[in-house]
Amino acid sequence: MAIKEKVRGAATTTSAAEPRSEGTQVVLRELVAHLRASRTELRENWIRKIVEARLLTSMTKEEVFAEATAVYDNYVEVLESGSVDALQAYARDLSERIIPRGVETHEVVGIVLLLRDVLARSLFGKYKQDYALYNVVLDAYEPAANRIANTVAVGFVQERERIIRQQQEAIRELSTPVLQVRERLLILPIIGVVDAQRARQLTEQLLRGIRGNRAKVVVIDITGVPSVDSKVANHLVQTVEASRLLGAMVIVTGLSSEIAQTLVTIGVDLAKMKTVGDLQGGIEEAERLLGYKVTQVAETRPTLESAK
Amino acid sequence: MEVPILKQGDYLIASIQAALSDADLLRLRDDLAQRVGRFRSRGVIVDVTVLDVMDSFAVRTLRNIGQILKMRGAETVIVGIQPEVAFAMVQLGLTLTDVWTALDLEESISFLDRLMKAGRTQGE
Amino acid sequence: MNDIAISISSDQDIVIARQRGRELAAKLGFSSTEQIAIATAISELSRNIVEYAKRGEVILSLTPSQGNGRGSLQITARDRGPGIPDVALAMRDGYSTSRSLGLGLPGTRRLMDEFEIVSKPGKGTTVTIRKWI
Numbered sequence: 356m357a358i359k360e361k362v363r364g365a366a367t368t369t370s371a372a373e374p375r376s377e378g379t380q381v382v383l384r385e386l387v388a389h390l391r392a393s394r395t396e397l398r399e400n401w402i403r404k405i406v407e408a409r410l411l412t413s414m415t416k417e418e419v420f421a422e423a424t425a426v427y428d429n430y431v432e433v434l435e436s437g438s439v440d441a442l443q444a445y446a447r448d449l450s451e452r453i454i455p456r457g458v459e460t461h462e463v464v465g466i467v468l469l470l471r472d473v474l475a476r477s478l479f480g481k482y483k484q485d486y487a488l489y490n491v492v493l494d495a496y497e498p499a500a501n502r503i504a505n506t507v508a509v510g511f512v513q514e515r516e517r518i519i520r521q522q523q524e525a526i527r528e529l530s531t532p533v534l535q536v537r538e539r540l541l542i543l544p545i546i547g548v549v550d551a552q553r554a555r556q557l558t559e560q561l562l563r564g565i566r567g568n569r570a571k572v573v574v575i576d577i578t579g580v581p582s583v584d585s586k587v588a589n590h591l592v593q594t595v596e597a598s599r600l601l602g603a604m605v606i607v608t609g610l611s612s613e614i615a616q617t618l619v620t621i622g623v624d625l626a627k628m629k630t631v632g633d634l635q636g637g638i639e640e641a642e643r644l645l646g647y648k649v650t651q652v653a654e655t656r657p658t659l660e661s662a663k
Numbered sequence: 664m665e666v667p668i669l670k671q672g673d674y675l676i677a678s679i680q681a682a683l684s685d686a687d688l689l690r691l692r693d694d695l696a697q698r699v700g701r702f703r704s705r706g707v708i709v710d711v712t713v714l715d716v717m718d719s720f721a722v723r724t725l726r727n728i729g730q731i732l733k734m735r736g737a738e739t740v741i742v743g744i745q746p747e748v749a750f751a752m753v754q755l756g757l758t759l760t761d762v763w764t765a766l767d768l769e770e771s772i773s774f775l776d777r778l779m780k781a782g783r784t785q786g787e
Numbered sequence: 788m789n790d791i792a793i794s795i796s797s798d799q800d801i802v803i804a805r806q807r808g809r810e811l812a813a814k815l816g817f818s819s820t821e822q823i824a825i826a827t828a829i830s831e832l833s834r835n836i837v838e839y840a841k842r843g844e845v846i847l848s849l850t851p852s853q854g855n856g857r858g859s860l861q862i863t864a865r866d867r868g869p870g871i872p873d874v875a876l877a878m879r880d881g882y883s884t885s886r887s888l889g890l891g892l893p894g895t896r897r898l899m900d901e902f903e904i905v906s907k908p909g910k911g912t913t914v915t916i917r918k919w920i
Contacts, residue, residue, distance in 0.1 A: 756893065
């Protein structure tokens, strides 16, 4: 979970408590006391609005109640302490729990905004007879409430991005298998589009494979790569060169005539690369280099001889 | 940090023990050039397993070592380049010519044996 | 985190700077491939300082998360040396043909996620590179 740790580290750098004036402090203290006293009623009110707005429909009633309670308490705590650290941590945990359930960004933002409105309305009810004081209360409440909404939304989005990055990585890993076919011989069949990031990942995996398997020869088959431009070609050259640095020889197979022409046109130095027409030929060549002697079994020999 | 150089039959083995400064690398070059002559060595193995950075200067110096030793009658094999280091080297655009490469010590010795037997003296 | 400044004036300092860079990168959770890319980039930039400006400094710092939600490890290499007369030329990649390795700037850029260079002839050079966390 290294990636998550990094995101956490980065996010907390902006979460220091905001400085507040003394007047604001007094108002906020009173506000917090009010919200604590009306906790049950306001929470009920809020949950009802969540249901009415058809938010968090993928969660059970009990789950919504539990999360709503936690968010409410965190919310009041942020108002009291001025620090969003605890809320931030909670928002990430919450996101981690609810993202796999299919909860969307608009739902998370929606419920936080609903809570903001429920509380603002309650404050209006409490202070409506003193309009001046009500304005002072709102001046203290609104920035804090906006900051809370922002924290929760950002926490959710960051968590989602983290998951997406993780999934991308997993997919990429699956799409570049390094296979050992014989002792000291690896095959890397590349299928699909190769961009800079994939090329990087592919090279890293191959190099690790070379070291791990003590490979001496690698066959890279690019039959399944639809197009090769100068960037991809350069990556290929880099992969070949890096493998050589480790002490392994690379044979590239599956260069179509179009790709071969492209390579010549863009001036890629093919002299450095050993190429063989197809994967089978590449493996045979690799076996020769490794000193394997492949002999045909008796049954097939007659056809071979007749072919001569 | 001086790099210890061991003589083993026809070969010299230099195993780098820690990060090297430019001056250390140049001293390694000079030491090898001198000893190849003194011991009439035919192959030199430089083990770089512990190096976590091979920048332009290191690569240039290793190349020079390969060129100089060849003139003194010995082939140079670099062994133990780490996958991450190799990756950084190619991204940086460095190519390590004039030397051979092998996975590890064992591999490099059998490689040199074969090379000597075949009587080949040409590097890549 | 406080910035880490390493003054560069000898080949020993190059080794120190890249080691500090790698340690910090490891602490920040970078993969070993990334750590080595960072250390190698620092080595190249420090080398340019020693070679062309005699002295200068390398500063390691942490930038807060940007729009993409990711902070970065930032390395600034600066000197008051002669500066680079033609930055565009110095940034041109000639590694495939040329035997001389130039300033290694295009390669350094490939090792990192972001790369900026400011150079004034007679005033000095500042190169800033970043790797996203």
